[in-house]
Amino acid sequence: MKKRGVGVGSMFYGLGYGFSRQDIASATIEVCEDGSVIVRSGEVDFGQGSDTILCQITAEELGIPYDSIQMLTADTLTTPNAGPTSASRVTYVTGMAMLKAARAMKKNLQTVAEGILGQTDLLFGDEKVYSLSHPEKIISFKALAKAAHLGGLPMVETAWHDITTQDVDPETAQGDAYSAYAYATQLAEVEVDTETGEVQVLRIVTATDAGKAINPMNVEGQIEGGVAMGLGYALTEEIALEGGRLKTPFLGEYMIPTSLDVPPVETHIVEVPVSTGPYGAKGVGEPASIPTGPAILNAIADALGVRVTELPAKPENLLRLIREQEREEKKLPPG
Amino acid sequence: MQQFQFFSVKSLSDALRFLAEKGDQTKVLAGGTDLIPALREEVSCPAFVLNILEIEGLNGVREANQALRIGSITTHAQLVESDILRRTCPSLLQAAASIGGPLIRNRGTIGGNIANASPAADLASTLLSLEAEAVLMSQKGTRVVALRDFFLGPGKTALHPDELLAEIAIPLPRGKGVFLKLGRRQAMSLSVVNVAVCLEMEGRRCREAKVALGSVAPTPIRCPGAESLLVNQEMDAELIGKCAEEAMAASIPVDDHRAKAWYRLQAGAILLRRALAQAAGLGDD
Numbered sequence: 001m002k003k004r005g006v007g008v009g010s011m012f013y014g015l016g017y018g019f020s021r022q023d024i025a026s027a028t029i030e031v032c033e034d035g036s037v038i039v040r041s042g043e044v045d046f047g048q049g050s051d052t053i054l055c056q057i058t059a060e061e062l063g064i065p066y067d068s069i070q071m072l073t074a075d076t077l078t079t080p081n082a083g084p085t086s087a088s089r090v091t092y093v094t095g096m097a098m099l100k101a102a103r104a105m106k107k108n109l110q111t112v113a114e115g116i117l118g119q120t121d122l123l124f125g126d127e128k129v130y131s132l133s134h135p136e137k138i139i140s141f142k143a144l145a146k147a148a149h150l151g152g153l154p155m156v157e158t159a160w161h162d163i164t165t166q167d168v169d170p171e172t173a174q175g176d177a178y179s180a181y182a183y184a185t186q187l188a189e190v191e192v193d194t195e196t197g198e199v200q201v202l203r204i205v206t207a208t209d210a211g212k213a214i215n216p217m218n219v220e221g222q223i224e225g226g227v228a229m230g231l232g233y234a235l236t237e238e239i240a241l242e243g244g245r246l247k248t249p250f251l252g253e254y255m256i257p258t259s260l261d262v263p264p265v266e267t268h269i270v271e272v273p274v275s276t277g278p279y280g281a282k283g284v285g286e287p288a289s290i291p292t293g294p295a296i297l298n299a300i301a302d303a304l305g306v307r308v309t310e311l312p313a314k315p316e317n318l319l320r321l322i323r324e325q326e327r328e329e330k331k332l333p334p335g
Numbered sequence: 336m337q338q339f340q341f342f343s344v345k346s347l348s349d350a351l352r353f354l355a356e357k358g359d360q361t362k363v364l365a366g367g368t369d370l371i372p373a374l375r376e377e378v379s380c381p382a383f384v385l386n387i388l389e390i391e392g393l394n395g396v397r398e399a400n401q402a403l404r405i406g407s408i409t410t411h412a413q414l415v416e417s418d419i420l421r422r423t424c425p426s427l428l429q430a431a432a433s434i435g436g437p438l439i440r441n442r443g444t445i446g447g448n449i450a451n452a453s454p455a456a457d458l459a460s461t462l463l464s465l466e467a468e469a470v471l472m473s474q475k476g477t478r479v480v481a482l483r484d485f486f487l488g489p490g491k492t493a494l495h496p497d498e499l500l501a502e503i504a505i506p507l508p509r510g511k512g513v514f515l516k517l518g519r520r521q522a523m524s525l526s527v528v529n530v531a532v533c534l535e536m537e538g539r540r541c542r543e544a545k546v547a548l549g550s551v552a553p554t555p556i557r558c559p560g561a562e563s564l565l566v567n568q569e570m571d572a573e574l575i576g577k578c579a580e581e582a583m584a585a586s587i588p589v590d591d592h593r594a595k596a597w598y599r600l601q602a603g604a605i606l607l608r609r610a611l612a613q614a615a616g617l618g619d620d
Contacts, residue, residue, distance in 0.1 A: 195605040196606070197598075197602075198517070236519055236520055248592055252372075255519050255524065258520055258521055258522040258523050260520075260521035260522045261521045261522075315527075315594075315598065316597075316598035316602075319598060
């Protein structure tokens with residue numbers, strides 16, 4: 001027989017390192033004489049898209065096209081320390097360092113532009129700087145960069161962002177351990193084969209508080225990837241040990257989900273801005289995978305009326321629980 | 336990886352000449368999805384590796400004289416795409432489609448899957464249920480060995496060192512075949528247990544039954560005891576249940592990290608019940 005169930009998993013997650021552990025990032029921005037822009041940061045983009053986010057922040061602040069910016073990242077010879085890519089901290093911490101550096105640069109350029117245009121209500125956009133009240137007072141970003149270089153203003157800005165928090169009270173463990181928290185809830189719908197114990201996840205629906213989704217498609221990608229990881233964690237991924245020896249030393253025996261195992265994932269991005277992140281943004285990387293396992297296990301409990309307490313919830317473990325439950329039911333007197 | 340010499344041959348006669356001289360020190364490469372990892376991990380340390388993938392005559396599915404003849408270097412992907420198989424042996428096509436993923440199916444071959452003699456080989460149980468024969472060639476001549484006599488143990492077969500598995504021959508099945516597999520995920524997974532059946536029905540009466548299991552014994556096995564319960568009987572859920580029990584009683588599964596023996600027995604019985612019901616036209620459950 002096949003039984004279906006629905007489960008909910010919810011989480012909150014402290015962004016960055018918290019508990020007074022050092023949590024810093026830096027970024028450098030340089031506007032060259034020809035108007036081209038170079039960004040340097042030690043942040044490692046290993047596929048999650050942090051180069052994209054840092055580049056978007058720079059483009060947004062200076063009103064220049066995304067593809068006019070040269071990104072130099074993760075090179076210890078040329079880039080300033082931004083801390084590790086972990087703890088869902090990159091957009092939140094390094095993004096803020098990037099925003100600070102870009103705003104410092106914008107201020108320098110604004111000073112030069114005010115001198116040239118004779119106006120103070122200036123907007124940066126479309127590779128131009130112009131007055132809001134007198135739109136005819138306008139200068140191209142390129143010309144402004146050249147003038148700024150000739151005027152001798154600093155055209156390199158580095159920003160440092162530190163979110164290191166206070167530790168909690170050592171006696172009571174009370175306090176504010178993190179500078180911000182992320183929130184996410186997921187729903188899982190599963191179908192359990194009660195004869196073989198196999199679980200098929202039919203659908204995952206996610207709602208994630210991203211603070212502000214700087215790149216919504218990127219956020220969706222992070223959530224879908226996180227769901228796949230959480231699904232493997234719940235159902236198939238296992239490191240088997242025997243007498244302290246690894247019985248599964250090859251990735252071929254480590255069952256991460258394939259594209260056929262991952263169900264449709266519906267993502268709902270919730271935006272509740274946080275004052276300490278760039279444009280209100282929070283991290284979404286780890287929060288994406290945390291609620292998946294609990295949602296799936298709750299869905300299994302909903303389907304079967306038995307609760308899995310050992311991961312992964314592989315078919316033989318589930319079948320054992322189903323059989324135990326059947327035996328219990330038989331013990332009860334009829335009626 | 337230990338050093339070995341690699342030879343490629345373009346003709347069957349060159350291959351047989353090579354094996355006549357060096358067969359006892361040679362591993363045949365018929366795709367490499369099992370051999371290459373074995374060489375890397377030094378589970379296998381041959382002096383010579385003989386590549387037979389360039390022998391055109393060993394490739395493809397043919398239908399002749401009420402039988403299918405499948406060349407040993409025919410890939411799993413070719414089996415999946417074969418119109419002849421779709422028409423005559425859909426269970427073999429299902430089994431081929433369940434192997435690994437697209438990359439492995441493009442590389443692995445039916446001959447490799449059989450000669451590697453894994454207890455979990457997905458094609459083996461289906462071929463057993465179809466009464467397939469292995470056509471073994473050497474310079475001395477051709478031997479035809481029923482597949483049920485071909486597997487001797489994990490990695491052990493009836494192949495002599497000077498012989499090459501050239502073809503798989505399958506008498507055109509008169510009944511309906513079904514293959515079902517339980518893996519640990521939907522692709523890229525070895526069988527925890529697999530079952531293959533072929534039933535020839537006359538109304539609800541079973542005229543002939545072939546039942547085979549994979550991953551529950553040192554070799555893929557046929558279950559004659561279970562088959563004899565079905566022959567000339569009216570098929571119903573009760574009989575199917577008895578047959579599944581009888582088949583699992585004949586198996587000797589092991590505990591390993593993929594699954595425990597008790598689970599293989601239980602899940603195998605369920606898969607077998609479902610496969611028999613499907614093949615008998617009684618619906619899935």
